[in-house]
Amino acid sequence: MLTNPRSERVRSVRALAGRSVRQRAGRFLAEGPQAVREAVAAQAEAHEVSRSGARRVHDLYVTSAALERHAGIVDVAHRGGVRVHEVSDEVLAAMSETVTPQGLLAVCSLVTVPLPQALAAAPRLVAVLSRVRDPGNAGTVLRAADAAGAGAVVLSADSVDVHNPKCVRSTAGSLFHLPVVSGAPLVEVLAAVRDAGCTVLAASGDGEHDLDDLLDAAAAGDVPAGAPDLRRPTAWLFGNEAQGLSADEREAADAVVRVPVHGRAESLNLATAATVCLYASARAQRRR
Amino acid sequence: MLTNPRSERVRSVRALAGRSVRQRAGRFLAEGPQAVREAVAAQAEAHEVSRSGARRVHDLYVTSAALERHAGIVDVAHRGGVRVHEVSDEVLAAMSETVTPQGLLAVCSLVTVPLPQALAAAPRLVAVLSRVRDPGNAGTVLRAADAAGAGAVVLSADSVDVHNPKCVRSTAGSLFHLPVVSGAPLVEVLAAVRDAGCTVLAASGDGEHDLDDLLDAAAAGDVPAGAPDLRRPTAWLFGNEAQGLSADEREAADAVVRVPVHGRAESLNLATAATVCLYASARAQRRR
Numbered sequence: 001m002l003t004n005p006r007s008e009r010v011r012s013v014r015a016l017a018g019r020s021v022r023q024r025a026g027r028f029l030a031e032g033p034q035a036v037r038e039a040v041a042a043q044a045e046a047h048e049v050s051r052s053g054a055r056r057v058h059d060l061y062v063t064s065a066a067l068e069r070h071a072g073i074v075d076v077a078h079r080g081g082v083r084v085h086e087v088s089d090e091v092l093a094a095m096s097e098t099v100t101p102q103g104l105l106a107v108c109s110l111v112t113v114p115l116p117q118a119l120a121a122a123p124r125l126v127a128v129l130s131r132v133r134d135p136g137n138a139g140t141v142l143r144a145a146d147a148a149g150a151g152a153v154v155l156s157a158d159s160v161d162v163h164n165p166k167c168v169r170s171t172a173g174s175l176f177h178l179p180v181v182s183g184a185p186l187v188e189v190l191a192a193v194r195d196a197g198c199t200v201l202a203a204s205g206d207g208e209h210d211l212d213d214l215l216d217a218a219a220a221g222d223v224p225a226g227a228p229d230l231r232r233p234t235a236w237l238f239g240n241e242a243q244g245l246s247a248d249e250r251e252a253a254d255a256v257v258r259v260p261v262h263g264r265a266e267s268l269n270l271a272t273a274a275t276v277c278l279y280a281s282a283r284a285q286r287r288r
Numbered sequence: 289m290l291t292n293p294r295s296e297r298v299r300s301v302r303a304l305a306g307r308s309v310r311q312r313a314g315r316f317l318a319e320g321p322q323a324v325r326e327a328v329a330a331q332a333e334a335h336e337v338s339r340s341g342a343r344r345v346h347d348l349y350v351t352s353a354a355l356e357r358h359a360g361i362v363d364v365a366h367r368g369g370v371r372v373h374e375v376s377d378e379v380l381a382a383m384s385e386t387v388t389p390q391g392l393l394a395v396c397s398l399v400t401v402p403l404p405q406a407l408a409a410a411p412r413l414v415a416v417l418s419r420v421r422d423p424g425n426a427g428t429v430l431r432a433a434d435a436a437g438a439g440a441v442v443l444s445a446d447s448v449d450v451h452n453p454k455c456v457r458s459t460a461g462s463l464f465h466l467p468v469v470s471g472a473p474l475v476e477v478l479a480a481v482r483d484a485g486c487t488v489l490a491a492s493g494d495g496e497h498d499l500d501d502l503l504d505a506a507a508a509g510d511v512p513a514g515a516p517d518l519r520r521p522t523a524w525l526f527g528n529e530a531q532g533l534s535a536d537e538r539e540a541a542d543a544v545v546r547v548p549v550h551g552r553a554e555s556l557n558l559a560t561a562a563t564v565c566l567y568a569s570a571r572a573q574r575r576r
Contacts, residue, residue, distance in 0.1 A: 144560050149550025177552040262437030264465040272432050275560040282550050
């Protein structure tokens with residue numbers, strides 16, 4: 001059992017809370033049962049396919065209490081060839097950025113993949129985040145995109161790092177479910193999703209097209225000329241949480257779509273607006 | 289100009305960040321241009337109707353920079369009979385809980401109203417939050433309810449205080465747009481919304497009814513026996529962000545509805561799930 005919270009190992013794990021250290025090490029932290037369960041499941045799956053393949057999870061640190069409570073997760077980790085280390089509560093607390101790491105912490109390989117790889121399967125629904133800065137927002141959109149059945153999530157060059165601990169937590173494990181791209185310039189991203197067959201729809205409160213009208217048109221199978229068809233493969237473009245999309249970002253899309261506001265609110269926040277858009281696409285595509 | 293950050297007045301404003309002080313004083317803080325704009329607009333509207341009526345906003349504290357930048361907001365405050373005080377940056381910072389109060393802070397009367405008053409107009413869409421603890425979540429749902437055109441929002445007895453500064457911020461002004469109830473026991477709330485004509489739908493990942501199916505049925509005007517009709521007046525019941533709804537809470541609803549998950553995510557988070565439900569109702573009711 002590891003009991004020294006000031007050891008070199010503890011310090012190097014803790015350092016993965018920093019972006020530049022993550023980039024250098026090619027590793028990040030998944031904390032808490034939800035994220036760790038999905039991480040070790042992905043590792044076990046990959047391990048079954050190829051024992052010599054690239055590792056997704058390297059080390060799992062567990063307190064005695066968590067070893068008992070989350071025995072199922074630890075089993076899957078063993079099956080996936082993950083090194084499991086029992087640690088004292090003090091060691092886990094020292095490794096983690098989180099106030100309540102809940103006894104489990106995994107050191108994982110960065111999950112992001114190159115743009116062409118993420119789009120290779122020609123996904124019918126993609127979420128593109130441009131200049132999203134808040135890790136909680138980015139993670140929540142990633143989780144919603146997973147729930148809506150999206151095939152890929154792309155964060156543009158100026159966005160938050162998806163491996164940020166707060167972002168990882170907000171994804172509730174979805175980070176390990178679908179291909180995620182980060183760091184690509186937006187123009188490249190939009191060219192690539194178009195090449196993969198997607199229409200690019202920018203979400204903005206002042207958009208020309210009302211999302212409800214587009215859903216009606218898609219359901220009726222009668223989309224007016226000039227309006228986007230939600231049944232088609234779609235990449236949604238979402239902008240910065242405070243400023244929304246810039247004029248350039250709007251211009252770069254094929255159409256700008258607004259979520260209808262029925263009450264007196266000025267708008268929805270980023271994550272809720274994105275969820276409504278992604279679920280509208282899921283609904284329209286399901287009817288095909 | 290108020291320049292002493294250690295004055296009695298500054299301390300008493302700052303103390304409104306605490307729940308018990310708010311309850312005793314019957315006041316809370318709206319910070320930043322978005323919330324303050326909506327607060328003073330509500331006050332000016334009320335002031336026009338009756339100059340001797342109950343005040344919604346008592347004092348507005350503004351820095352010199354904000355006086356210039358937000359001259360429109362300050363004008364509306366004057367028109368509404370709000371006392372406007374110019375303060376130094378230090379005083380505003382000392383009054384506020386927020387890192388960036390952006391130069392504006394209003395002391396407002398608590399906005400919550402009794403349950404019967406909130407339901408007097410027989411709203412067709414109501415959001416009920418049970419045991420929601422995170423102020424950001426509560427505020428985001430309130431904002432989404434406003435955007436979806438809900439006529440009231442109710443927080444049950446065990447929920448966070450809507451006047452919590454973080455919650456106020458998350459509502460982005462929507463707190464001043466629609467009647468909000470807090471502190472009522474859930475059984476009373478559900479009895480009252482039923483009396484007001486609403487069907488109670490509990491939102492839960494393991495619900496018996498799929499939201500997409502209900503939307504299809506409502507659109508076709510052909511709702512199967514035993515399934516809820518989304519076109520009817522509806523009160524949505526949302527549970528605690530970590531544990532979801534309890535067995536008792538589910539039992540208390542007329543039906544339990546799940547947001548479909550198309551991908552591999554286990555669920556959506558509270559605010560995004562609530563938004564999908566509320567927007568589904570808005571869409572179904574619009575067709576009537």
